[in-house]
Amino acid sequence: MAALLEVKNLGISFGGLRAVDDFEVTIKKGQLYGLIGPNGAGKTTVFNLLTGVYKPSEGIITLDGVNITGLKTIEINKAGIARTFQNIRLFKELSVIDNVKAGLHNHYKYSTFEGILRLPGFFKIEEAMTEKAMELLKVFELENEADYLAANLPYGKQRKLEIARALATDPKLLLLDEPAAGMNPNETMELMNTIRFVRDNFDMTILLIEHDMKLVSGICEELTVLNFGRILAQGATGTVLNDPQVITAYLGE
Template sequence: MADLKKNPFVAEDGREIVLKADHLCIQFGGLKAVDDVNLSIRRGELYGLIGPNGAGKTTVFNLLTGVYKPTSGRFFLCGKDLTGKAPAEINRCGIARTFQNIRLFGNLTVAENVMVGLGNQIPCSLFESMFRLPRHFKAEAEYRKKAMELLEVFHLAEYADHLAQNLPYGKQRKLEIARAMATNPTLLLLDEPAAGMNPNETQELMDVISFIRQRFGITILLIEHDMRLVSGICEQLTVLNFGTELAKGDTASVLNDPNVIKAYIGE
């Protein structure tokens, strides 16, 4: 039997490709911030995106979440073309993210932050909420229950009714991940989750990341500078430098690539 045309969303080893980015480019005026970046991330994988400051890593995240529209190139989640869609829509299709600078809703409680992330997963119309019909109370109870379950996973349940802005830094980072997980994503983008953390907090964060991978089977793309964290948990890496791919492949070989060492440390 003749070979079927190769499915572009299945990797060579037969695993499904969750995120595929083809030739992503974005240009700001005369500056090519991201130039021909290709990614293919398999289901369940923990993929790292590293590179010196200003290499375009966060810009890639902004492209993948719809904050910026790519000048050219496309990206697909589980085979579905999401290029050019609005951020809220991309989120509903299954890509959630955290931010380099924490951007929680500070004046909402910890539980409420997660409940915002839960969004429209429980049906209840504006009209029903306005006039406090029975379904409103059922939906609210359900939201609260789901939020508490997630907070348990992240060991944040005891802080549920604290204002998010009053949490210590490390816990705010965890809450951001919990809020992103609440949107029920297929792919989670973590933008420097360990930035500003002390070694204990970083260790705790690594444990949380491994735990949510086991528990939810989620695929993660992660930006990080902390090499201990990167070499500790990432399976595949792409290194960006001046907006272009410098190297890609499995973590150990990429980190030993002379070009990568040169970009980070210099000649």
């Protein structure tokens, strides 16, 4: 299976602090891959490097054969990387469906002139966006809440909405930053099924940061473990989670 994401010798320093050092990973198309490690290990920094929030001090990021190193966040999103956040970042004052439609604007465009004058082209595109947004909401069983304010959704459904909005950008690679954070066991199990469904039905490649080891061991095929910004272990999930160094550094045993 071909590689979708290849990262080589990625690093960044903040002042005198080496936050990420010589990070490398290869993620195949269609893979469900996990990035784990203790708090402060550099996981979110890696996500920020992959999405253009930070520019790396060195290293190369290649997405589907294209070098995206140093591009701006919006350019990387258009190239095919979308993400969610540990702290949910919805447009909470907007409706559920409008949150999804916000993610569709990369692919559905009309001119300012058409929008101001409400010309036929505007309504045609708006109708197509609404239809596509409803299709995504149905996938996540949110169609009945389409007109709710996003702020009024229960926590678990807000997580689903954030994933739906990310998928609306039509990414090749979906980055999930601690998607199970704050969830109870039942919500986590439902999330696990949702992530599998997204991978299988959207032909999606997924990289996630997660502390819930039940979720990680249940869905991730391979893992990279970070510790103090460097790779501690890498490989098949079962092998990595049984590595004595990982158990000592991450599980605290």
